[in-house]
Structures are given as C-alpha cells and as structure tokens.
Amino acid sequence: MSLLLAASYILIWGSAFNAARVVALEWPPLWALALRFVLVVPALALIWSLRRASFPRGGDAWRLFGMGALGMGGYLACAWVASKHVPSGLVALLAATSPLFVALGSALRGEAMARLGWLGLALGWLGVAVLGLSRSADGLAAAEAWGLGLTLLGALLQAAGVLIYAPARARMDPWVANLGQTAVAALVLVLLAVPFGGPLPTSASTPFILGMVYSSVVVGMGGYALFFVVIRRFGPSNAAALQLLSPPVAALIGWSLLGERLIWGDLVGGALTLGGLLLMFRARARG
Numbered sequence: 001m002s003l004l005l006a007a008s009y010i011l012i013w014g015s016a017f018n019a020a021r022v023v024a025l026e027w028p029p030l031w032a033l034a035l036r037f038v039l040v041v042p043a044l045a046l047i048w049s050l051r052r053a054s055f056p057r058g059g060d061a062w063r064l065f066g067m068g069a070l071g072m073g074g075y076l077a078c079a080w081v082a083s084k085h086v087p088s089g090l091v092a093l094l095a096a097t098s099p100l101f102v103a104l105g106s107a108l109r110g111e112a113m114a115r116l117g118w119l120g121l122a123l124g125w126l127g128v129a130v131l132g133l134s135r136s137a138d139g140l141a142a143a144e145a146w147g148l149g150l151t152l153l154g155a156l157l158q159a160a161g162v163l164i165y166a167p168a169r170a171r172m173d174p175w176v177a178n179l180g181q182t183a184v185a186a187l188v189l190v191l192l193a194v195p196f197g198g199p200l201p202t203s204a205s206t207p208f209i210l211g212m213v214y215s216s217v218v219v220g221m222g223g224y225a226l227f228f229v230v231i232r233r234f235g236p237s238n239a240a241a242l243q244l245l246s247p248p249v250a251a252l253i254g255w256s257l258l259g260e261r262l263i264w265g266d267l268v269g270g271a272l273t274l275g276g277l278l279l280m281f282r283a284r285a286r287g
Contacts, residue, residue, distance in 0.1 A: 002233065006242055009230050014249025016219040017088040017095070018258060020080050022211035027204070029080035030189060030197035036212060037073075037186035040220040044179040053173035055180065060168040064177060068184025071161020076185070077192055078154025085147035087260035089251025093131070093270045094151040096247050099277055100124045101159030117283035124276030127269045128152070134265020174228045182220070241281050244274050 023032045056064055075095070083091050103121050107113055113121075132148065169177075204212075230242065247270060254260035 005226075005230065005233060009226050010242055010245045010249055012219060012223045012226060013243055014092065014246035015253055016215065016223065017079070017083065017092040017246075017250040018253045019211045019215045019219065021083040021088040021091070021254070021258065022207055023215065024080050024083040026208045027201050028193070028198040029084055030077060030193040031200055032208075032212065033076055033080045034186065034189035034193045034197070036216045036220060037182055037189055039212075039216050041179070041183050041186055043221060044175070044182055047175055048179045051173065051175055053176045055176055056168065056172055060171060063165045063168040064172070064180040065184050067161040067165035067177075068181035069161070069188050070157045071165065072158075072181045073185035073188035073192075075154040075158035075161065077189060078150045078157065082147035082151040082154070085141075085144050086151065087251070087262065088254040088258065089247060089260060089262060089270075090131070090148070090266060091151050092247040092250035093266075093273060094128070094148065095155055095158075096244065096277065097124065097128060097152065097273060098155040098158040098162070099280060100128075101156050102162055103280055105159060105163050114283040117280050120276040120279030120281075120283060122276070123279060124273045127272030127274070127276060129269075130272060131265055131269030134263060134269065138263050138265070178224050241278060244277055244281075247274065 020029075023029070055061070075098075079091055079095055100121060103113065103117065107121075135144070135148065165177075234242070251260075251262060251266075251270070255262060
C-alpha cells in the first residue's frame with residue numbers, strides 16, 4: 001500500500017508538467033491557468049464547508065495571501081508560460097530548485113545550516129549552471145532562454161511564498177490553506193490574463209480538454225489531497241525526497257509521449273541538481 005501511494009504521488013506531480021505543456025501549446029497559458037483555478041475553487045469550497053474549519057485572521061491571513069499570490073499563482077504562471085517554450089522535463093527540474101532558494105533565503109536571514117546542507121546547495125546550483133551552459137552550447141533559442149529564466153523566476157516566487165507562509169503552517173487546516181491559496185491564485189491569474197494573456201480562445205480540442213481536466217481534478221485536487229496523506233504517512237522530509245523523482249518522470253513522459261528532446265547537459269545538470277536537493281533534505285532531517 002505504501003509503495004502504491006508513493007508511486008501515485010510521484011506520477012501525479014511529475015505528469016502535472018506534461019499536462020501543463022499540452023494545454024499551453026494550444027491555449028494562452030495565463031488564460032488556461034486562470035480557468036483551472038476558477039474551476040477548482042468551488043470544489044475546494046465544498047470540501048471546506050463540510051470540514052467546518054475556520055479561516056485564519058490577522059497576520060496568518062496575510063501569510064496565506066502571500067503564499068497564494070506568489071507561491072502558487074506567480075509560480076505556476078511562470079511555469080505554464082515557460083511550458084510553451086521549454087520541454088516539460090526541464091520545467092519540472094527547474095521548478096524543483098525552489099528549495100535551493102528557500103535554503104538561501106533562510107541562510108541570509110541568519111538561520112544555521114549544516115555542512116551537508118551547504119554542500120547540497122552548492123551542488124544544486126552547479127547542476128543548474130551545467131544545464132544552462134549545455135543548452136547555450138547546443139544553440140539556445142531566444143524563446144527557450146526566456147522559458148528557462150521564467151521557470152527559475154517561478155521557483156524563486158514559490159520560495160518567497162513558502163518563506164512568507166512558513167510561520168503559519170502548523171496553525172492552519174490543510175484544506176483551508178489549499179482553498180485560500182487557490183482562491184488568491186485565481187484572482188492573481190485573472191488579473192494577469194486580462195492585460196497579458198492575449199485574446200480569450202473560443203474553441204478547445206480534445207487533448208486540451210483532457211489536459212485541463214487532468215490538471216484541475218487529478219493534480220489541483222487529487223494531488224494536493226495525496227500530498228497531505230503522504231506527509232502524514234512518510235513525514236515531511238521523505239515526502240520532499242519523493243518529489244525529487246517528479247522531474248525524471250516528467251522528462252520520461254515528455255520524451256515518450258510528447259516527442260520532447262533532452263541533451264546530455266540536461267541529464268548531467270539534472271542529476272547534480274537533484275543530488276544537491278537530496279543532500280539538503282538529508283541535512284534537514286538530521287538537524
């Protein structure tokens with residue numbers, strides 16, 4: 001049962017990037033993502049009403065707002081726009097660098113970090129550098145460079161949201177947090193899509209509809225529900241370590257089903273970055 005739970009968790013979070021690419025290649029990404037959030041909010045509101053959990057007030061409410069605006073809305077806006085130009089496996093990998101930004105931000109605020117953590121941080125950024133340099137040597141197109149940079153910006157925004165929200169995490173019901181973040185993200189995405197999203201499409205193909213349903217229901221609701229179960233079953237550190245397998249899964253699906261191309265630098269850089277993240281998680285678990 002535990003193996004099936006872990007495999008489902010990895011598959012859902014890895015394939016989320018493939019679904020985003022399918023959608024982003026047909027529709028303007030900001031409009032598609034805004035629609036996804038708007039569709040998910042009522043379902044989450046129904047779950048919240050059944051749980052009868054109270055919403056946070058004061059400082060915790062602002063922390064939840066910051067997580068929704070930056071850590072969910074801003075992060076996914078960057079990732080989905082990047083998915084139009086960059087293979088889904090690379091988007092998944094660069095999105096996974098968010099803990100590197102979190103660790104760096106924590107260190108700048110004076111929090112102590114073990115030597116193993118510093119080694120992981122350095123190794124992680126070395127992997128990102130290898131990936132970027134190898135892509136440049138391979139003839140990096142302007143659109144692809146824009147996509148890679150946008151994905152890293154999204155990881156930075158997610159890290160900022162996590163740092164803002166962290167003090168309130170233990171005090172907040174998980175489904176309240178999910179609903180609050182999603183509602184704020186929906187508002188942010190609509191505000192971004194109106195001026196920057198381009199014209200709103202009037203038609204949709206079957207792959208687009210399937211991608212949206214998968215992204216909204218399986219990832220937006222099922223993925224987060226599974227996230228809470230995995231944390232309870234395996235603990236936060238092991239759950240974070242399991243998520244490191246999502247980029248390879250996204251890369252494999254993208255290569256086999258979407259015809260995406262990976263080069264040697266993607267594999268070497270990805271291995272270094274994921275190895276660095278694993279060292280950081282191990283250092284945190286020991287601490």
